[in-house]
Amino acid sequence: MIEIKSVTKQFQNETAIDYKDIIFESGKSYMLLGASGCGKSTLLNMIAGIMSPTSGSIIIDGVNMQEKSQKEKDKFRIKSIGYIFQDFKLINDMTVMDNIDILKLEGIDTQNAPKLLSELGILEKKSSKIKHLSGGQKQRVAIARALVKSPEIILADEPTGNLNFAIGEQVIKELVKVSKGKTLIAVTHDERLGIYFDEIIDMNEITSGMKDVISPKEVE
Amino acid sequence: MLKFALKNMAIKKVQVILIVLSIVISAGIGVLAFNVSNQVSDGITENAGYYSAIIGPSGSETQLAMNTMYFAEEPLGTIPYSVVSQLQMDQRVRTVIPFAMADSYNGYNVVGTSSELLIEKELKEGQMLDDNSSLQAVIGYNVAKYNDLKVGDVIYTSHSANSAETHTQGITIRGILRETHSSYDNVVFTQIRTLWQMHEHAEEGHEGHSHATVCAILVKTKNDAYAGQIVSEYDDKIVTDEHNETHTLQAIVPMNAVRGVLNDANNTKYIVYVLCAIILIMNIMVISIITLLNMYHSSKEISLMRLIGISMGKINLLYIIQNSIIGLASTVLAFGVSRLCLIFMSDFVSNYGVVLNMGKVYIFELIILLGVFIISVLPTAIWTLAVSKKDSIAD
Secondary structure, three states: OEEEEEEEEEEOOEEEEEOOOEEEOOOOEEEEEOOOOOOHHHHHHHHHOOOOOOEEEEEEOOEEHHHOOHHHHHHHHHHHEEEEOOOOOOOOOOEHHHHHHHHHHHOOOOOOHHHHHHHOOOHHHOOOEHHHOOHHHHHHHHHHHHHOOOOOEEEEEOOOOOOOHHHHHHHHHHHHHHOOOOEEEEEOOOHHHHHHOOEEEEHHHHHHOOOOOEOHHHHO | OHHHHHHHHHOOHHHHHHHHHHHHHHHHHHHHHHHHHHHHHHHHHHHHOOOOEEEEEOOOHHHHHHHHHHOOOOOOOOEEOHHHHHHHOOOOEEEEEEEEEEEEEOOEEEEEEOHHHHOOOOEEEEOOOOOOOOOEEEEOHHHHHHHOOOOOOEEOOEOOOOOOOEOOOOEEEEEEEOOOOOHHHHEEEEEHHHHHHHOOOOOOOHHHOOOOEEOEEEEEEOOHHHHHHHHHHHOOOEEEOOOOOEEEEEEEOHHHHHHHHHHHHHHHHHHHHHHHHHHHHHHHHHHHHHHHHOHHHHHHHHHHHHHOOOOHHHHHHHHHHHHHHHHHHHHHHHHHHHHHHHHHHHHHHHHHOOOOOOOOOOHHHHHHHHHHHHHHHHHHHHHHHHHHHOOOOOO
16 A cells, blocks of 8 residues: 655755545555646655655555665665656667566566567567567557566556557557556546546646545546 | 677777777887887897897998898998908907908899808708808898799899899809808809809909908907907008008997987888877777767767666666777787888898897887876766766666
């Protein structure tokens, strides 16, 4: 379970985000909706330990992440969090497998990669360089890299941001499918994709304090 | 880690090749210059130390030494053969070798001497000179190779390299020397009396060459003290030949004569060292600039790795391994290139009777290579340290 408790984040003395309590239950999938600039990505970065909140706390499975050093946060991220970045964060001149095998630097077993690539429909591209792939294929590689270590938590920042709706929808379907049983938190601005998630959280409302959680049905 | 480092290097091959080339050129030149200059100095000193004294006509000491030891330059003139006879009777002297350089065969010098001059040389085929005979020759390896000569062939020499007119008497090849990679490969050796015959000197038996001449006399004494005595006795000595013509002799210790040459060579060596140092400094700058220019690219890569959870320690190690591989490969290549260049340099320095040994490694060469290796790794080590202090994730 991930608990966000009164988290604020300031950039150059200006409060960028100010959230009331949010709880993400283990094994559920969440879609974070919200206009750009409302702090959706910042929240993911704070959960991943890439950023620290200015105040408040992020508690994961009973452990307050603010009490951990950067080194411990890094260890936690590499072991327990699969992060899918909006701009993929792939090395363009390397192959698909090399981009996944980069995790071996931290002792992560990547034997599961071909199976994942197969489930995502890009196994035949495993020896292709990233620069020769389409946006949708790159997104699938990013998903495979995030999931290869079987993380408990999957964070996806605008996983469909660079894709058209049809491909984006396909990617989300696959993401939800391969993330089954894990905690999936995906940031997106496309409400139409909400039907694939267990819960939808409108970050604008969280920030303003109007509502905590809204259901997929409400979006429909 | 190593596998990933190699893959990461492969995607930056242009940068890697540039750095490797830069290091190979600078380190290779440095090591080659040091090795050649030292091997030449050692070789010249060794050759010069072989004879205790050289006696010849007065004139340039260096010319006398170069002419008799390396068959280079023109002889200073001639002195009466009687001096040879006189030395042969001297109890302090172990070996006396007459030396005359005259005539040419297809551009190769013809040297009249005795078999003693070639005593340490090995024959590829045939036999050594017979001192009691004449009109025989033992030829150097290149003379045989480039003129397609074999034992038993008869050659006709001319007065000079430019002269088309040859002597009427032929010289029979008795032996061919093994390749020495020295000036001996390019010489036709014959008995001294062959040269006299060719030049219509009298051939009256060993003791009777009163008007026969030689260009120089190579002397080995029984000890160094005797060498000093012989040199002081014969230097500036005036001798008279059968025609009552006077000849002023000079006697030199070859080691002293080549020391002057070596001093000049040392000055050249220092200039080469300075040039090498400049090349090295320029290359440190080039390596550093290439590293800095790629900083942006690598910074993105580091930031990417950090975001997916790779620790800064692992990233630093990755880059240090990469540059160590580049540094190691470059220094090994530089060493290999310098050894290959020794082969090409060998022909050049063989004129000084020096055979360059590819296997000869000086400690200072290893120090140069170690220094280059450190220099090649240092910019990255400093840079990764600086980047890790500004961790993209820390906030």
